Amino acid sequence: MRLNRRIVLATRPSGMVDEATTRLEESPEPDPGPGQALVRVRYLSMDPTIRTWMDDAPGYLPPIGIDETVRGAGVGEVVRSNSDRYAVGDLVVGLTGWQDYVIADEGAASMQVVPPGIEPPMVLSVLGATGMTAYFGMIDVGKVAEGDTVVVSGAAGATGSVAGQIARIKGATTVVGIAGTAEKCAWIVDELGFDAAINYKTDDVAASLRSLCPGGINLYYDNVGGEILDICLAQLAMRGRIVLCGAISVYNAKSRPPGPRNIFNLIIKRGRMEGFLVLDYLDRFLEAQIDMVGWLAENKVKHAEHLVDGLEHAPEALNLLFTGGNTGKVIVKL
């Protein structure tokens, strides 16, 4: 009998995930019952939201329990099946968790079969939850429009990089990305077609935005929260919108930091700030995926994956999202 290696939450992190946070455990490979299939996990999706699930705080899903397998999305391959829904060899996507093997149950529709012809990592990135987050955040929540001046933070990340390109496709006149290294800034401008990039570690973000967006910001797609959100609030154009997608600058904070001082500018500028979760758009993924496949074929959307090898490295891979060590989507290959 094979063993299932799994990474469990050992203690709740205070700050970044460290050696004490998780523990690698081994248990017997699970045995699929009637209507179930055994899935060998191949790729794990590293998403900032996983860090929020490790806190004992109310959220949109319950916190991960101590000694429970870390929750997370992944792609796997069906290796045994007692279900008509899953055939051996099928690729499936869902909340696999950080482990080698998982059971897919035809009753619980949490594992979806991946259509043939789609590369597995893309199912977790541009054609998966990350790309869908960029799509619905930019279009449905942000209502990006022709002529908009759009600013995206976390712009070299999996979501931000796609969000900026969608803004361009939808007619934004100016697309500015904020990222944390010169290489990332070069990538989003030279490869992805952003008009300009601001390196928040070396540039004066407020002054750069004033000069790049002289008419103010019509739409700010926020992945980071904190100081940059505050600066963008201050530079909002009339009827500007702020899409709250994530707040990676604060997920590892040991206590909840104060919010943006410039919130009153929402009154002066008649602005709107709105949060969303891509989970609410599950029933519309197909329409977005059809658009996205078209844009990929036309080379209007480019994407990058940052692969990390080995289940045991998942905790460090997660930290890359917060240290800015990645360009594009971080995926752990098992």
Added chain:
Amino acid sequence: MRLNRRIVLATRPSGMVDEATTRLEESPEPDPGPGQALVRVRYLSMDPTIRTWMDDAPGYLPPIGIDETVRGAGVGEVVRSNSDRYAVGDLVVGLTGWQDYVIADEGAASMQVVPPGIEPPMVLSVLGATGMTAYFGMIDVGKVAEGDTVVVSGAAGATGSVAGQIARIKGATTVVGIAGTAEKCAWIVDELGFDAAINYKTDDVAASLRSLCPGGINLYYDNVGGEILDICLAQLAMRGRIVLCGAISVYNAKSRPPGPRNIFNLIIKRGRMEGFLVLDYLDRFLEAQIDMVGWLAENKVKHAEHLVDGLEHAPEALNLLFTGGNTGKVIVKL
């Protein structure tokens, strides 16, 4: 020749308006030219926004200049006229400023003739900008709906008191007001029909809201900003809305205080926070006034005015809005 007494901005206040902030000046009564009328100001509207105009900070109108008459709305009576638009005896409403006399100019449409039969103070309160702010903020921005649990801060103020009553008219199931004295709390419940009131000076606001709004807050109409906004953010129901109408708790702050810590809850709850200014709804005042006149006649909306006598007391009257010394609309009678 009569003298025009006017209150000018002497220095920019740091904190509340005090003796050094304004100066009473006398100048000759202005002389209406062709197409103009001379207006004797009778009532001045005290609004929190006047305090924001005294700061040298960007806003939706330019700051009041040093040595300029304090800007503010008022109602006056036409006492001389060289204009077909204004007849002697007409009541007019507009930005009169804090002074005895003002010129109405038929070219600049800033002074509107008040229809006969409407009491002058009501033109500045429930049928004026204050009531309109409550109306459009609650209905257009907040999209109050049947079954909503609505929370209003500054609930015994001119805007909040009307906003809560409109929520009830529009089908809100639970309307909770937050105010600063036991008398105000009693007034909004006993007289205005709010379901409950929270005294933020003596009650635990967070605990009270948890108990009064067990399903969370669908719509928070915010007049105060600061701590109470933060608490309401934390208790937002799924897809809750926050209408940012004003932030009286921070207008007198000597430096801009930090914003709400719980802003991330807008993501978890897919919430929306939106600011507005009633100026944007000028062309729809008539429809709202027609509704409001009907509700007043049916006794569905009650209102209160807090009259202060004498132009020279306008600065202290303005401070009442921030010390909570008023119930309902503060109006200075000249």
